[in-house]
Amino acid sequence: MKVKPFRLVKISRYNKNDTLKILDVGAGSHSASIVKKWIPKCEYHGIDISRNYYNDANDLQLMDNFYEMDLTMLEFDSIPENYFDVMIMSHIIEHLYNGDEVIEMLISKLKSGGIIYIEYPSFRSTKLPSMKETLNFWDDPTHCRLYSLIEIYNLLMKNHFRIIEGGTRRQWINILFVPVKSLVQWLSKGYVRAGVMWDISGFAEYVIAEKGNGKMNIHP
Numbered sequence: 001m002k003v004k005p006f007r008l009v010k011i012s013r014y015n016k017n018d019t020l021k022i023l024d025v026g027a028g029s030h031s032a033s034i035v036k037k038w039i040p041k042c043e044y045h046g047i048d049i050s051r052n053y054y055n056d057a058n059d060l061q062l063m064d065n066f067y068e069m070d071l072t073m074l075e076f077d078s079i080p081e082n083y084f085d086v087m088i089m090s091h092i093i094e095h096l097y098n099g100d101e102v103i104e105m106l107i108s109k110l111k112s113g114g115i116i117y118i119e120y121p122s123f124r125s126t127k128l129p130s131m132k133e134t135l136n137f138w139d140d141p142t143h144c145r146l147y148s149l150i151e152i153y154n155l156l157m158k159n160h161f162r163i164i165e166g167g168t169r170r171q172w173i174n175i176l177f178v179p180v181k182s183l184v185q186w187l188s189k190g191y192v193r194a195g196v197m198w199d200i201s202g203f204a205e206y207v208i209a210e211k212g213n214g215k216m217n218i219h220p
Contacts, residue, residue, distance in 0.1 A: 006171045006199075007090050007117050008038045010208050014115055014164060015085060019043070023084040023109055025071070025102075026092035028053035032062040035088075045084070047071070071102050076109070084110050090119040091204070094143050100155055107159055112213045116161065119169060119206040120147050128201055135194040135203060152207045160212035169204040 011020075020042045024031050027046025032055070035044055045065040060066070067079055071092070087110050093099030103118070110116060123146055125137040134140045149166055156163065174181075178200055182192045198204055 002037075003171070003173055003177075004038055005034060006169055006206070007088055007119060008035065009171070010165075010206070011086055011088070011115060011117055012039075014208065014210070017085065020085045021045070021083060023047070023079070023087045023106075025087065025089045025106065027063070027066065028055060030054060030056070030059050032059045036062045045079075047079075072096055072098055074098070074101060074105050076105055079106075079109050081108055082111050085114050086110075087114065087116045090117065091121070093118065093147055094120045094137075094145060097144050099145060099147065100151070103152075103155060104159060107156075107161075107211065110211045112211055114211045115164075115208060116156070116211065117206065117208050118152055119204050121203060122168065122205040123148065124168075124201075125203045128203065131194040131197065132191050133194040135197055135201065139194070147205075149205055149207065156207070156209045161209040162212060164208045164210055166207035167205065168202045169206045170199045170202070172199075174199040 018039060018041045020039060022035060022042050022044050024035060024044065024046045027048045032044055032046060035042065043064050044062060045067070046063050047067045047069060049070055051060060051066050051068050069075065087106065089103070093102065096102055107116065121137050121143065128136045130136045130139050137143055137146070153163055153166065178196060181196045185192045185196065
């Protein structure tokens with residue numbers, strides 16, 4: 001059974017438009033195919049350091065645009081301003097030493113009223129057991145920085161975003177099927193993928209926020 005990814009569940013809750021313009025920051029691991037499966041009419045733009053990072057020909061064909069770039073360089077002029085309805089940053093900032101700067105530089109690409117979704121490993125993940133494909137933060141040698149809810153909240157609020165929700169990522173249907181998925185993977189692969197345990201262990205945190213119009217609210 002294919003379960004709608006947590007990030008897309010959350011995005012659909014706050015913007016039900018099926019023709020969304022989406023900027024997916026970190027567009028590897030077949031992200032285009034996943035997003036298009038659940039929001040088939042969306043306009044999908046991806047950013048990643050390489051278009052071939054766990055993408056195949058079908059993924060690339062589904063992308064309306066792809067920006068191949070090193071995010072840490074903060075050179076985003078090729079991406080249109082005030083254009084996107086949704087920006088997704090799922091498990092990308094923990095790989096960036098300047099992830100906070102990347103967020104601040106990219107939010108101008110969102111329209112006023114646009115939604116940003118950010119997900120990253122929690123501090124709790126540093127205490128989890130090691131597991132193949134990353135359950136403990138340090139399992140992935142490309143992880144270089146921890147972030148916190150308060151840090152992300154403050155960063156977004158400073159830039160006139162309204163925090164809609166945030167916290168530990170838990171998708172209850174995934175938790176319910178942990179025993180079944182674990183057995184199937186053990187029998188088919190000889191091991192259980194760490195991602196099966198993310199929801200039940202509290203591996204990740206998420207924030208979803210709405211972009212304001214940039215004006216301060218002045219009360220008499």
